[in-house]
Amino acid sequence: MTGGHARVRTVAVALPLIAFAVTGLLAPLIAPADPTANDLAASLAPPSADHLLGTDQLGRDQLSRLLHGARISLAVAAAVLAISLVVGAVVGTTAGYLGGWIDRVVSRVIDVVVSLPGMLVALAVIGARGPGVDNMVLALSLWSWAPYARIARARVAGMRASPHLDALRLLGASRTRIVGRHLLAPALAPCLVFASTDVGTVVLTVATLSFLGLGIAPPQAEWGQMLIEGRPFLASAWWLAYPPGVAITAVVFASNLLGERLAAGAERPSILRLAWPVQFSQPKPAIPAEPGVVLRVRDLSVSYPDRRVVADVSYEVRRGQTLAFVGETGSGKTTAALAPFGLLDPSSVVTGSALLNSTCELVGLTPAQRRQINGRRVGVVFQDSGAFLNPLRTIGAHVDEAVRNTGHGGRRAATRRVTEELLRLVGLPDAASVAHRFPHELSGGMRQRAQIAMALAGEPELLVADEPTSALDVSVQAQLLDLLAKLRDELGMAMIVVSHDLAVVSRIADTVAVVYAGRIVETGPAAAVIGHPDHPYTRGLLDAVPRPGTVPGTRFRTMPGIAGGGPDDLSGCGFAPRCPLADQRCAHHAPALRPLPVAAAHRSACLYPQSLDDAC
Known part of the structure; x- marks a missing residue:
């Protein structure tokens, strides 16, 4: 399958999610009526030109309630996923990088949280704190973060011995900088794939809690609440329960299919960003003029x-x-x-x-x-320049970061001038052109010269x-x-x-x-x-x-x-x-x-x- 066809299919399976997200955001503008306005004279009116999806038992427009329900359901799902994703990715990335007892303790906590039934945790929290949007977000976030932490930890633990991290440690990057700037991004990639499948799960859970009377309180429009209100009228007014039921089903299936598509597209090695934005508080000691032991x-x-x-x-x-x-x-x-x-x-x-x-x-x-x-x-030149250099960044970007790290740079133009001078110093012709090229565009010898230029940036x-x-x-x-x-x-x-x-x-x-x-x-x-x-x-x-001149066929x-x-x-x-x-x-x-x-x-x-x- 070509890349274009794959992208088209990915967009196609994501269309229900995109459609509901857009309509939810625009609900106050495109909804034909107030979703909470009662009109008992129009109670249980079937679909018509005035009410495209009919009305409920209180005469409220069902299409308006469906649109506003998308707004509330997806907003709650977005809040839960944002909290869970951030907390889980940060905790998992930190544990995976630090290792040791911190990793062991975090792993045990993750195992315990994952083993708990999510619905029971939500019921316990909402039962103690009462229904409402804030309490629902808190209840769902308390157990949703653990899978993201497990994914991020596994991703980072495999990177711990990467040459990229050796290079960062060499250039003086702190643990906080390495975790926040260089490990969190690649750890988030598989977490985002999982989040795409989790959208449907959260939406379904929100609807279930509302169906049980523990979710979004009336008169707010929410898909689960609409289902429970339409249940007594399944035989006489089908338009009450079927539209929110179809919406929930579409979101769940679309999120699962989207997750599968993204997971298939993500099955390639992730690449750590290389950057050396480390600040130094002490000046470099002067080098004695006389020769001596370094x-x-x-x-x-x-x-x-x-x-x-x-x-x-x-x-x-x-x-x-x-x-x-x-x-x-x-x-x-x-x-x-x-x-x-x-x-x-x-x-x-x-x-x-x-x-x-x-x-x-x-x-x-x-x-x-x-x-x-x-x-x-101290500067270090590593053996494998292909592993040391980030293939997604230009040679100039690599050296620029090394120059900024040493304090020899300034504004972007000044930093680039120092970079080009370093590239010329290591014998790379047309330094300005080389600075705009990517590592794969250079030979092995040229990549090693670029690595030497980075090592020399700190004099x-x-x-x-x-x-x-x-x-x-x-x-x-x-x-x-x-x-x-x-x-x-x-x-x-x-x-x-x-x-x-x-x-x-x-x-x-x-x-x-x-x-x-x-x-x-x-x-x-x-x-x-x-x-x-x-x-x-x-x-x-x-x-x-x-040895030169050895007779051909001579065994070493x-x-x-x-x-x-x-x-x-x-x-x-x-x-x-x-x-x-x-x-x-x-x-x-x-x-x-x-x-x-x-x-x-x-x-x-x-x-x-x-x-x-x-x-x-």
Whole structure:
């Protein structure tokens, strides 16, 4: 089915709802008579030119009462749905994002409310407070909010680990901002679909309560009230009960069909809005002119409820230099690089010390304190630019938000000028044109450059690049690495690059830290580590790098086994199960990083480093 036909069918099934909503709004203008005006002389008059739907036992015009009944019934339904939708979406979104005990408590409350019979709750509230429009809205809202909360919670819980949220947390967005601006909108989408089906349910419930004498009190016109008044005259005056009955049936069926149509159209991934409207109250500290250590990490450990993934990692990175973390997938390199900045799962526990610019301890910061750091003093370039960038927003809109976040923008024109300058800085040609294009219109390399422009908007002291070239071809990789090196030198930044490829980091890194099973097993100057590797794992990574001039058909040397395990899974060397030099001592003694005789800055965690030269 084409999109045009689908839209036509959706409008067609919604026509009864639209018709009753419009006529209800216009009832005071289009109704032929006052719906409460009695005329006993015209009592029970059949349909005629004067009264198109006849009159009731008090001589009131039935068409006028039907139109005003639509106004009251749909107004009550709209009020109930608005309250239920807002309360349910906010409660469910907040619980789904925060998780933990808050999520568990809210989930139990939702389960209890959903399990209660809605009509009994309404009868109890109205019985205690009396009939009336306000009490009916309150009674129906008390149990109608729970399904919306459940839907919103399920929607947001699936987004909790999204790269979009990582980006927002990096740029310093508060929890309130993330929930209100970036999660509530996508959570509302499925709630609105459910609300379309709930219109009929609420209208039917209102009519039922009025039919029982607990709803809208006479003489106001309401469809349920019209049914109860017409019941004694079913045999003699059919026009009293059938029109409101048909109206209720039409609204219920139309709302159900509309809900089905909307649900079918909504079966595609929702997209989070990306915006970084975070305000900072403190000025960015001045960067010292003399070169020095920008980030010093000591004894960093990261644990999750079931295991520890990084243990006792120490490193430092200096201004104008690049530290590269290298290792296989699952080695813990990304965790070691991102943990100091609070960019891990909320269930992680980070211990140790991470000093930024020798003055700011990053470990243990509150969310409010971290917002003073992330996005301004520290920028991050993520691996998957396709997941990081919102496909519904232009490149310029993304960078504009990052510029406003840092306070470098102003009016829209001034902000856009800064945005275009950033795009030119990262090597994007025709910045004005690129700013108006959407992410899918750019190549992978261009998207990464746009992401780098966003990271540079805060003039960071430190830039962290998490596998920035893994999805790019070789020529684009080289261009992007050259760009990062150029920006590092021109802006005087420190840089951390995470990669699984030693050949990639050799092009940009000053220092290399090789990570295996959550520990650094070798570290030192890039030339020493790559040119004279000491640890068997480092040599294995180098053997896997293709070399120019290799005879076609030559098989690469590979390491036996697969990467895995955490720092606490083995009592000895974590690499021992895969190492050709391992013996019983390696299985029971965990080697520590120690300086090598050639250069003290080059350190290795191997019990038999001298054996490597003999083995080759």
